[in-house]
Amino acid sequence: MTPATDSPALPDARPALPDYVCPADGTRVAPSSLAWSCPACHGPLDLDFSPTPAPLGKLSGRVNSLWRYAECLPLPAPAISLGEGRTPLVGLAGNISAKLDFLMPTLSFKDRGAVVLAALARHLGPDRVIADSSGNAGTAVAAYCARAGLPCTVYVPAGTSPKKLAQIDAHGARLEVVDGDREATARAARAAADEPGTFYASHVHNPYFLHGTKTYVHELWEDLGGTLPDALVVPVGNGTLLLGAALAVRELHAAGLIARLPALYAVQSAAVAPLADAWRAGADDLVGETPQAPTFAEGIAIPRPLRARQILRAVRDLGGGFFTVTEDQIAAAQRDLAARGLYVESTGVACWAAVRDGALGDRTAVVPLCGAGAKTGPAGGDVGRSRERRGPVAPSTG
Template sequence: MIDELPGYVCPLDGTRADVATARWCCPACGGPWDLDFTPDPAVPLEPAAGPWSLWRYAPVLPLAGEIPVSLGEGHTPLVPLTDRIHAKLDFLMPTLSFKDRGAVMLVELARRLGPERVVADSSGNAGTAFAAYCARAGLRCEVFVPEGTSEKKTERMRAHGAAVRIVPGGREAAARAAREAADAPGVFYASHVFNPYFLHGTKTYVYEVWEQLGGRLPEVLVLPVGNGTLLLGAALAVEELSRRGVRAPALIGVQTEAVAPLAAAFAAGADDAEPVAQRPTLAEGIAIPAPPRARQILAAVRKSGGAIVTVPDDRLRAALADLARRGLSVEPTAAACWAAVSQPSPTNPLHSRTAVLPLCGASGPLGNPGPTAA
């Protein structure tokens, strides 16, 4: 079965590697991998005949055969917010965030490869997702988190049996610690940024929107962008569905005004993003100063005819409160998209177009949410 796993390819220099023996990053440039996998558009896609989960899209997923690792993830509701805007409730996932879409793919991949342990780094929701799915798969899991991570988040990880390593410093310090551990023998690094199998899990978000809208997509997909794992997954799905004759939407990435390297690069017409300072913001999950896949994110948005916009914290607060009044208690990463969409302005790239946005992570009490790095 391992022989059937699609291999890795570097998007920058074309380096190829076998998934069973490859290092977690490209050995030539140190960048993240893409996957050498393109679904055949001639293969029928009949999701209604599949299970009530993201595995109903098995013909377009890179893991063939029986899938024993599942918690019923995916197929989340699509509900209207206005007559032209729908929200997809990905906070109704088994671990309360969209990260389950990618986590189930990486953990199933790890199960097939048979490592001694799985290592991940996270500021919250990704770590919880990996801990839960590793528990489901019977795999040892170790999550590196930055100091200051919500105790509720780390408690959930430990409840699933994961070993939690608290790292002094911020999010990047936790990532460095995980990568050092990942170089040890017998370790699988479940990186939601560097491993492309994660992106092929998040792409099911768009396949579900396509199914739920009766075989079409909206004019615009609005997506929170930090590391870009949801947006790049969406771009994969849009490209794959376009080969099946589906009209492609524009991709609108949303960043917090406080930490917006991608928005700055997009506005400047740059191919890559320069690192920016880490500044405090409500939307901690998308406050990524130096996204490793910045080039790919910018290229995908431009190819779609989209844009990358920013929202300030005061609009985030207003959007959180407005969603709560509609019965939807979500975290700021999700509220960032609603803040961008609901801003009344004729120059807004979202003005008067049909759109779908994700409510991608659940919140605790209003004003005390946990981060979901998108």
């Protein structure tokens, strides 16, 4: 595959990439493989990779992107970087702060994982890259494939935001609109992924994506002077941000760089909440079929997340829990954030909807604002139709 002319090739002397390993049965897969799932059980893969983060004092002067945490990333910094990461951390109210991950090159946190997937694809040199997405992940993969000079096809469900479709198309990716829901879209993409020479840039199956999203927590740790808040609150559909956060917390704790583990809280839309239902049942995996209804939080409306067992275990291990939020709460939280100067898409406001009324008491917490409101528009109508009274903005924390 010929790389883009403005992106010099990666150096030949690269450290060996880690093996894939199946978390369910231990099957190992070579790092050079284009296999996208475990050949034995067909489940998603992890990486045999246990890095040691650099201490705080060694980060000064490094590149101002997520690649400053080089020791914790499974491949070298690529020439295709767009400066992703290092998003601002600002106060919202009381002890709650927000990390503005919608201020990324493609306007969502998915850039953290997409750049790592695109760098891996460029290293492996496939004939084509495919992805499936409800919008943001597909946009990010399309952008970074364009940067890397890789042909890309993105499968999206019918009903995906026209603004997200326009963004994917603008990056030169081929769009395949599937007449069905998010699961039907994933099935179509997986069928195409089995074609020879295809790299499946799956933000669910491929663990490189999780090692990109974990930089969210490494940045928090650095911004807070080598500490983490009492609680991390993240939206959960397929769990890519939550599982990345859990990876980073474990890395920092194992290295002795944090003394205590933050509690990890997951937020789902009450309309599609299979993980929250399993949590309330005390189960280790999904329990039966989850009722589904339309939701503004389309990005986390995943009825059967493939990494459900890992998500539930991570929340349990870190002493957290689950919140669900209604459509009214989502719409109100979006209006509230807009009144504070932050226009965030409806999926991205779910965590603020969960905690803004004091659900965490006096504990310190950070919520991610994951996607820009310009991608989808307001939830349930005009953002300004009924502005709510709110308290003063908390001082900036970064």
